Amino acid sequence: NAGVTQTPKFQVLKTGQSMTLQCAQDMNHEYMSWYRQDPGMGLRLIHYSVGAGITDQGEVPNGYNVSRSTTEDFPLRLLSAAPSQTSVYFCASRTFYNEQFFGPGTRLTVL
Amino acid sequence: AQTVTQSQPEMSVQEAETVTLSCTYDTSENNYYLFWYKQPPSRQMILVIRQEAYKQQNATENRFSVNFQKAAKSFSLKISDSQLGDTAMYFCAFMIGGNQFYFGTGTSLTVIP
Numbered sequence: 031n032a033g034v035t036q037t038p039k040f041q042v043l044k045t046g047q048s049m050t051l052q053c054a055q056d057m058n059h060e061y062m063s064w065y066r067q068d069p070g071m072g073l074r075l076i077h078y079s080v081g082a083g084i085t086d087q088g089e090v091p092n093g094y095n096v097s098r099s100t101t102e103d104f105p106l107r108l109l110s111a112a113p114s115q116t117s118v119y120f121c122a123s124r125t126f127y128n129e130q131f132f133g134p135g136t137r138l139t140v141l
Numbered sequence: 142a143q144t145v146t147q148s149q150p151e152m153s154v155q156e157a158e159t160v161t162l163s164c165t166y167d168t169s170e171n172n173y174y175l176f177w178y179k180q181p182p183s184r185q186m187i188l189v190i191r192q193e194a195y196k197q198q199n200a201t202e203n204r205f206s207v208n209f210q211k212a213a214k215s216f217s218l219k220i221s222d223s224q225l226g227d228t229a230m231y232f233c234a235f236m237i238g239g240n241q242f243y244f245g246t247g248t249s250l251t252v253i254p
Contacts, residue, residue, distance in 0.1 A: 061240055072145070072232055072244035073186075080240060088241065120186060128174050128236060132186035 032056050036121050036133035043111040043140045051106040051136050053121030059131075061124045062104040063088070064096065066117040067135075073120065079104055111140045143168050145233055145245035153251040154223045161208075162218045162248045164233030174236045175209065177218045180247070181229040189231070192216065223252045 037052045055062065063078040065088075075088030079098040093115060095107040104123075108115060118137050124130040144167045154160035166175070177189040192200045192209050199207050204224075208217045216235075220227055233245040 063240065063242065065242075065244075070246055072246045073234075073242075074244070075242055078240045086240075089243075118184070122186075124240075128176075128191060129188055130176075130242070131188075135184050 034121055034123055034131050034133035036119075036136050038136060039134065040137050041139070043108075043138065045112060045140060047111050048107070048109050049111065051108075051119055051121075051138070053104045053106065053133060054102050055104075055121075055123040055131070056102065057123060057125075057131065058101060059123035059125060060101065062098070063122045063124075063130075064094070064104070064106045065120045065122065066090065066115075067120060068117050076106065076119075111138075113140045116140045143235075143237065143241070143243045145235065145243050147231075147233055147245035147248050149248045150246075151249045151251075153253055154220075155253050156223055156225060158223055159219060159221045160223055160250065162220075162231050162233075162250065164216045164218070164245060166214050166216065166233070166235050166243075166245075168214075168235065168237060168243075170237045172237070175207075175216045176234045176236070177205070177207070177216075178232045178234060178244075179227075179229045180232065181226075186232075190218065220250075225252050225254060228252045 034055045060081045064076040065073040077096040079085045121133040175192040179187045190202045204221045230247045
């Protein structure tokens with residue numbers, strides 16, 4: 031099992047550009063989430079999904095869109111990047127018993 | 142509002158000694174789960190231990206154990222026989238409502254040889 035994979039590992043964007051952060055898991059987990067990690071602030075939940083076709087907002091959803099067309103994939107879209115979205119982004123999936131597995135993270139810089 | 146407070150931004154411990162990391166949280170929910178995660182310099186988040194709020198017995202995982210005080214909303218992590226590989230950021234977190242996770246700001250632990 032590859033676990034949770036994320037691409038790319040690093041990305042630099044200009045303000046206003048759009049991009050999609052990819053996340054995939056091969057553990058057949060229903061629950062998947064996206065977090066951002068900023069210095070001194072811990073991890074904050076952006077969006078989550080409880081199964082294919084079902085998504086919901088977390089604590090900091092503004093500026094981000096998600097979709098979940100398959101169990102395996104949960105991409106995060108930035109439609110118009112802003113410097114405030116400079117962060118490290120983590121995707122996670124979890125078991126029914128609440129053990130959450132994280133991807134390796136994507137470091138995003140918006141200039 | 143749901144909050145998690147880790148009041149010790151940095152801690153250090155001598156190798157083989159015991160250290161306790163503190164965590165307090167606030168939620169009006171009665172059913173929730175509590176977690177400690179470790180983030181080494183590699184940036185990978187790793188689950189250390191979890192606790193169901195409805196269980197009174199404190200969770201243990203090898204050298205890691207928790208002191209869960211539900212009334213006080215306290216969830217401290219004790220690491221026994223500290224090893225160099227324990228050097229990392231440690232995050233306290235809780236989950237409510239099926240998938241809403243809230244994390245603290247972390248404690249940076251350094252194990253000194």
